[in-house]
Amino acid sequence: IRKRLFTTTVQMNIVKKLTVIGGGLMGSGIAQVAAQTGHNVTLVDLSPQILNRAVKQIDLSLTKVAKTLYRDNSVEADQFIYASKDRLKVSTDASKAVEDSDLVIEAIVESIDAKHALFKILDEAAPPKTIFASNTSSLNISEIAAPVKRKDRFGGMHFFSPVPVMKLLEVIRTPDTSEEAHNKMMACGRAMKKVCIACKDTPGFIVNRLLLPYMSEAMKMLERGDATPQDIDLAMKLGAGYPMGPFELADYVGNDISLAVLQTWNRKYPNDPAFQVSGVLKKLVQENKLGCKTGEGFYKYS
Ligand code: CAA
Ligand code: NAD
Numbered sequence: 032i033r034k035r036l037f038t039t040t041v042q043m044n045i046v047k048k049l050t051v052i053g054g055g056l057m058g059s060g061i062a063q064v065a066a067q068t069g070h071n072v073t074l075v076d077l078s079p080q081i082l083n084r085a086v087k088q089i090d091l092s093l094t095k096v097a098k099t100l101y102r103d104n105s106v107e108a109d110q111f112i113y114a115s116k117d118r119l120k121v122s123t124d125a126s127k128a129v130e131d132s133d134l135v136i137e138a139i140v141e142s143i144d145a146k147h148a149l150f151k152i153l154d155e156a157a158p159p160k161t162i163f164a165s166n167t168s169s170l171n172i173s174e175i176a177a178p179v180k181r182k183d184r185f186g187g188m189h190f191f192s193p194v195p196v197m198k199l200l201e202v203i204r205t206p207d208t209s210e211e212a213h214n215k216m217m218a219c220g221r222a223m224k225k226v227c228i229a230c231k232d233t234p235g236f237i238v239n240r241l242l243l244p245y246m247s248e249a250m251k252m253l254e255r256g257d258a259t260p261q262d263i264d265l266a267m268k269l270g271a272g273y274p275m276g277p278f279e280l281a282d283y284v285g286n287d288i289s290l291a292v293l294q295t296w297n298r299k300y301p302n303d304p305a306f307q308v309s310g311v312l313k314k315l316v317q318e319n320k321l322g323c324k325t326g327e328g329f330y331k332y333s
Pocket of ligand 2: 052053054055056057058075076077081125137138139140141142145149166167168169189190191192283284285288
């Protein structure tokens with residue numbers, strides 16, 4: 032059963048050629064899972080150095096997945112890693128990478144201007160068959176699609192971190208997304224062995240609409256001096272059964288991502304207390320204490 036959760040065959044997949052743009056925490060995970068489930072994938076980022084880091088991250092994670100799947104069989108584990116890596120290419124040329132893609136999943140920085148600039152280029156370069164999806168945490172999918180002509184072939188595919196472990200995929204549909212494009216995104220998600228749910232194009236879809244206000248509330252609790260991050264994390268793990276406390280999770284997600292999400296919503300809904308941005312989060316981001324990825328956030332990482 033565990034093997035079925037991770038692997039599939041190339042022939043079964045509706046989407047044969049996939050391009051993932053952005054090789055950070057999310058993009059590297061999405062590209063890895065696509066490759067290990069039989070998709071031919073190209074991972075795009077701005078520089079060879081960033082792509083090298085992404086490939087190293089993928090190697091580490093594939094080793095963990097292979098260990099889980101083939102605990103007692105090192106030959107099969109090595110074959111799994113080799114076959115997955117064989118399906119994965121990297122590139123710094125987004126236009127070229129999308130030339131023959133069935134699906135493009137965008138996972139670049141959480142900035143509407145950066146996403147607009149990218150999708151304008153991709154819309155010119157990709158053939159008509161190509162479906163575009165954004166992995167945004169907080170931005171409106173319709174707004175991201177604004178400069179693109181193929182609005183009927185545009186949707187959201189929102190994965191969760193760590194992508195190789197988290198089973199959920201939110202598939203977001205705008206009023207313009209065609210039935211066919213939506214069904215293909217759902218089918219691709221299922222081929223990547225995710226449990227897919229259809230979501231409306233509302234702020235934070237389902238998970239983040241609940242998760243970010245919860246994390247923000249924990250930061251306000253810290254600012255009031257009610258409890259330490261350590262005690263709040265322990266409380267939510269042992270008292271509420273969460274796998275990570277809110278501060279561990281904030282560091283894991285990236286404090287820049289959480290800040291971008293809350294600021295976007297705060298600008299749109301200034302009177303909603305759930306979206307107020309805490310000072311401690313702003314300060315950490317100003318100091319580049321973004322969490323695990325920079326070695327320090329609410330906690331220090333060696
Ligand atoms: N790649 C592959 N496998 C991994 C992995 C990775 N990056 N990280 C962990 N694993 C595997 C481990 O190998 C291990 O496998 P086995 O059980 O076969 O040994 C298993 O997952 C458990 O890992 P660990 O024992 O190392 O650690 P853990 O039990 O503490 O689990 C965790 C780690 C899965 C991250 C867990 O702490 C967890 O679920 N945390 C919450 C994550 C979460 O809430 N994510 C959502 C964030 S919000 C978001 O993503 C949306 C957004 O837009 C911001
Ligand atoms: P990250 O900072 O780890 O990675 C972003 C990557 O995009 C970087 O490697 C950067 O070099 C690259 N990039 C920026 N502009 C680019 C461009 N024009 N072309 C190609 N590459 C470009 O960020 P992340 O945490 O992986 O988040 C990526 C997206 O996924 C964001 O929209 C975020 O909101 C969303 N998301 C994040 C999480 C999370 O837990 N961090 C979860 C779900 C969704």
